Amino acid sequence: MKRSGLLHAELNRVIAAMGHLDMLVIADVGLPVPPGVPCIDLAVLPGTPSFATVFEAVYAELAVQGLTVATEIHQHNPALKQLADRLENEGLAVERISHDEFKRLSARAVAVVRTGETVPYANVILHAGVTF
Structure with missing residues (x-):
């Protein structure tokens, strides 16, 4: 059992398997998940967990x-x-694109992490870096 940090087993597995420039989406409750992209659904209630909580844990x-x-x-x-x-x-490099482009790009993600966030456009694509 992990002592601290991110405890979600499936999310830990996805992060550990990511390579340089792989993309992981952290999404609000309404972002459509593209066909074929795994969804790690953390949503429990509207607002729970929040985008901010999930973002900080993953980051x-x-x-x-x-x-x-x-x-x-x-x-x-x-x-x-x-x-x-x-x-x-x-x-960090920050790219800003239209929401429609964002949805198209998310089809290339290794996974979408669905939060319970209900604030509009609470979505981000994280591009994996390297530790060396």
């Missing part, structure tokens, strides 16, 4: 080189905009 485990968000966050999700800006200031 602590995964070497992240960059991330992709939808441009719509600028108008509809100030918290995610603030997070993206902070990570970009810390040196």
Whole structure:
């Protein structure tokens, strides 16, 4: 049994198997999961678990080189905009694309992690980095 950190077995397995530039989506409850992409469904109730809680747990485990968000966050999700800006200031590459492009790109992800988040556009694609 793990002592700390991310405890979800399936999510740990996916993260451990990721290679450089593989993509992992952390999604709100409404993002459609593309056919053929595994869904790790963590949603329990509206808002639970939150996007922020799941993001922080995954970000602590995964070497992240960059991330992709939808441009719509600028108008509809100030918290995610603030997070993206902070990570970009810390040196991560942040790509901003339309929500429609985001949904198309998510079809190439190794998995979609579905949260209970109900704030619009609370979705991010994490691009795996390397630790060396």
